[in-house]
Amino acid sequence: MYDEHRTTADETGFVFAWPDGRPIRPGWLTHRFTALVAEHGLPPVRLHDLRHATAMNALHGSASLHTVQHLLGHSSHAFTADVYGTVPDALARAEARTTAETILAAIRHPEPKDMPEHRVDVRRHGPHRVRLVPRRG
Incomplete structure (x- = not known):
């Protein structure tokens, strides 16, 4: 007793x-x-869903992968990242939007010193591939 x-x-x-x-x-x-x-x-x-949500929120907040790994009792960073490191759709869309705005701003207002030595050929060459082509001139 x-x-x-x-x-x-x-x-x-x-x-x-x-x-x-x-x-x-x-x-x-x-x-x-x-x-x-x-x-x-x-x-x-499920009760386990709370563990998953907490781990994902911690990773997308300020917690390091190592800290979350330790708190969950995982033996490797890779396992923690594979299971809990998914990117929420809203975050992926926001980051894609920011990237697109940055690219469009650079196209609209290029500065000569920032121009790359290569241009990007936007035609697709296989799934999700682009190719760098030497800039003329």
Whole structure:
């Protein structure tokens, strides 16, 4: 039997523990979480989805890949990046828009010193490929 004063949840290292330090069984926690989601009329979400969302938000915020890897208990940066490093659609669109605006601004107002030695041939040469062509003149 566990003594209420023998250990605390902070001392055990468990993420989910009762106040006396005993771990909360995963099955009970999953059942309770599912009931709370339904009770509050939230969209269906699994407890593991919260881990995934937290990791993605941390990576797209200010947390380093190494920090997120450590917090999740992964053995490699590569695994963390592969699983949680996806780019949200809204972020991808915003970055594509910024890139397009930068290119269009450079085309409209080229500065001679910034002109590349090559021009980009915008015709496609295979899937998603462009080719550099020496600039004439």
